[in-house]
Amino acid sequence: MTAFDWQRMLIDKLPLQFLFEVTLRTLFAYLVVFSFLKISGRRGVRQLSLFELVVILTLGSAAGDVTFYDDVPLLPVAMVFLTLLVMYRVTTYAMERMPRFGDWLEGKPAVIIEDGVCDVPNLERKNISTDEFFMELRQKGVEHLGQVRIGIMEVNGDVSLYFQPEDQVRPGLSVLPSPLRQQYRQVPAAGLYACTCCGKTTELQAGGGGPCSRCKHEEWSEAISSQRYAPS
Template sequence: MKAFDLQRMAFDKVPPEFLGEVALRSLYTFVLVFLFLKITGRRGVRQMSLFEVLIILTLGSAAGDVAFYDDVPMIPVFVVFVTLALLYRMVMWLMSKSERLEDLLEGKPVVIVEEGQLAWESVHRANMTEFEFFMELRLNSVEQLGQIRLAIMETNGQISIYFYENDEVKPGLCILPDGCIERYVTVPDTDEYACIRCSLVTRLQAGEKQLCPRCKNPAWTKVSRAKRIT
C-alpha cells in the first residue's frame, strides 16, 4: 500500500459517482432525525433528558452507517426510526403512570447550593464535582455562593437558581476562576474563610493551618461579601 495516496485517501474503492448517493443518504438520515426531534417536541438538546439523548444517539449511530456505507440498506434504518419513535411514545406513557420509572430513566433534580453553601452530601451522591456547575452559576451572574438561597441541578442539566435579596446575602465562597482569587493553606489574617472545595465558611485565626472539617481539604480563601448587581 502506498502511503499518502490521495486517490485511496479520498475515495478508497468507491467510484466518485458514489458521492451523489452519499448526499442522498445524508439527506434521508437528516430528515429521519429531524422528524424524531419534532415528535419529541423539544426545542434543543439542553431540554432533553438522559433517556431522550440515548434515543438520539442510537438513531444517530444507525443514521451514520446508512449515510456513509454503500452496503447498508436504507429501509432497515427507517424501521429503526419507527421502532425508536414507538419506544419513545411507550416509555413516555409508562413514565406518566410510574414515578419510580420516571426517576430511573430521567433522574431526579439535585440540590447543589443551599443557604449559601454547597450541598456537599448531595453533590457527592450525584457523583459530580463543584467545577461542573460553577461555570453555569457564573453565566447567571453569580460571583459568590452566599448570593444563592437555593440552586437545583435539573434532570436536563440546567440549573434553577433562587437568590437572596441583597440585604440578606451571606458571606460565601467566591466562584470566580482560580486566577481571580487567592488561596491559603496557612491563613494570613483573622477573618472568615471559605473552603475552596466544599464552600464551608468558618472563622480562622491568623497563622492557622487547618483541614476543612467537612471535606478535609487544606486550602481556604477569604469569603466574598459581594452583593448581586440587578
C-alpha cells in the first residue's frame, strides 16, 4: 500500500459514477428516517423516549450503511424500517395496555422540587447532577428554588415546572453556578440561609452552620426572595 495515495483515499476502486449512486442512497436513507419520525408522530429529539431513541439509532445505523457501501442493497434496509415500525407500534400498544410494562421500559416522571426544596435522592436516581438540573432551571427563567412550587423530571429528560403565585414566592436557594454565589460552612452574619444541596432554608446565627437537617450537607448560601420575571 502506498501512503497518501489519493486515488485510494478519495474513491479507491469504485468508478466515479458511484458518487451519483451515493446521492440516491443518501436520499433513500433520509426518506426512511424522516418517514419513521412522521409516522410515529414525533416532532423532535427532545420528545423521544429511551425506547424511541434506541429505535432511531438502530434505524440510523442501517440507513448510514446503505448510503455509501456499494454491497448493501436497498430492500433489506426497507425491511429494517418496516420491522422497527411494527415493533414500535406493538410496544406502544403494550405500554398503553400494561402500565407496569411502560414504567419499566421508559421509567416514570419524578418530582424533583416541591415547595422550593430539591429531592436530591430522586435527582440521583435520574443520574443527573445538581449543576445540570440547575442549568435546566436557569434556561426556564428560574432564579431561585423558592419560585418553584413543583418541578418534575419527565421520562424524556425534560423538566416541567409549576411556579408559585407571586404573593407566595418564598426565599430559596439561588440556582446560579457555584462561582456566582457565596457559599459558607460558617455563615458570616445572622439570617436565612439555604442548603446548597437540597435548598432547605434555615435561620442561622453568625458563625453558625453545620449539617442540613434534611440532607446533612454542610454548605450554605444566603437565601434570596426575588420575584420571577416571566419572559415576554
